[in-house]
Amino acid sequence: MEPTRILAIRHGETAWNVDTRIQGHLDIPLNATGREQASRLARALLGHAPIDAICSSDLSRALQTARIVADATGAPLSVNAGLRERCFGDLQGHTFAEFSAAAPQQAERWRRRDPDWVPPGGGESLLSFRERVTQTVQVLAAQNAGKTLALFTHGGVLDVLYRAATGLGLEDARTWQIGNTAVNRLLWTPDSGLTLVGWADTTHLEDEWLDESTA
Template sequence: MEATRIIAVRHGETSWNVDARIQGQTDIALNDTGRWQARRVGEALATEPISAVYTSDLERAHETARSIGEVSGKEVIPHEGLRERSFGMFEGKTFDEIHQTWPEHAQNWRKRIPDWQPPEGGESLLELRERVLRTLHELAARHPGEQIVVVAHGGVLDALYRIATRQEVNAPRTWELPNGAINRLLWTPEGFTLVGWSDTQHLDEANAPADETSA
């Protein structure tokens, strides 16, 4: 089977990114900077051969994906499997607020305990990894020999990077996950291979976008 080329994009900036608030699966829209970033991503990919555009169904990702769909002429296809990690009761809070109120949970989070789940419906890192792996395999397998775009979130892309580079979910993160960055991978039935990561040349006219403080 021929490889599928994947362009993975993190959504544009939101007001909660700026405030370092945990978004998780709370549906937050892009801010003005995020909408500008989304347009720039679309322009950067305007000449790419794209067979399909898939996106998280959360608005910040979906709006980013629409900018790509408009220039590629492709319908934007939402997929719940691309949603951000669920952070349960911690969504809407900053890490400092969590640390002050629930220090034990904050330590588990900071140490990246693989099976720790945020209370009230949160996902563990292991659950997130399995969901990302299953979803990306499903989508990529539909397009052998073609190129697809996937628009998702910081936590999803972090999991995908670890999968492609064979790193554990609790390995220290040494790579960037800026809003609006373009990342490239290859997929075959044997797995994922990293091609390029964190390309932000198309965003050079703006101030550097916020990194993944709150996904």
């Protein structure tokens, strides 16, 4: 089976990103900045190797981003709920500071990245979240062997994919960036799984690159 080239991309900015509010499974749309980021991303991707297929989380902040790119590139777009962000149950809609003040012991388990900790109100543990994400991406990658697949998803999902590609554990501290509309490049093979090719490419967001007056 030929390898699958994956572009794993976080959605554009939302108002709740700005407010550092936990979104989880809540369906928060892009703000004006997020829509502009997605448009810049779409123009940048037109200058690279063609995208054969696009698959997006069903949450609107990812799906809006994906549709802007699909419209620009002509790549077919499908939706998969397995690419959703981690569910944070009752914490969704609150900031970490609010949660920490209300439940400091539970907040500390989250901060320490306890793999077994389950957010109250039907949230997902890191272990179950990782299982969902890795299984979803493995199936999508196998279905698109030999192709370039763009995945539009969320920060938590990208964190899982980075760890899977580099061999880092769930409890290891994050030292890498996961920016809105950053392009993260991975390679998938059935024998090796995911490997890291490049991470956090945000050149399309640099004003100098997009200054049409100098084109």
